[in-house]
Amino acid sequence: xxxxxxxxxxxxxxxxxxxxxxxxxxxxxxxxxxxxxxxxxxxxxxxxxxxxxxxxxxxxxxxxxxxxxxxxxxxxxxxxxxxxxxx
Numbered sequence: 001x002x003x004x005x006x007x008x009x010x011x012x013x014x015x016x017x018x019x020x021x022x023x024x025x026x027x028x029x030x031x032x033x034x035x036x037x038x039x040x041x042x043x044x045x046x047x048x049x050x051x052x053x054x055x056x057x058x059x060x061x062x063x064x065x066x067x068x069x070x071x072x073x074x075x076x077x078x079x080x081x082x083x084x085x086x087x
Contacts, residue, residue, distance in 0.1 A: 010065055017058040024051040 004012070027048055 006065065010062065013058060013062040013065065017055065017062060020051070020055045020058055024048075024055055027051050 031044065
């Protein structure tokens with residue numbers, strides 16, 4: 001069995017991180033209408049939190065792989081009011 005090199009793993013993680021960030025940004029742009037169904041809002045917020053955790057998890061794995069000298073910059077979602085929506 002061939003083990004992927006450190007560079008290959010880093011490239012794969014970078015791709016996964018990019019996809020996770022794009023998914024998070026898209027999700028935040030699709031915010032629900034807060035004046036309607038409370039359950040939908042709750043489900044949206046839960047999914048948004050999961051997407052944020054996935055980005056943070058990939059960032060941590062990539063930082064660990066790359067070592068302390070070249071850790072990736074944390075991603076700030078494009079939606080400015082994301083923090084208040086995420087609770």
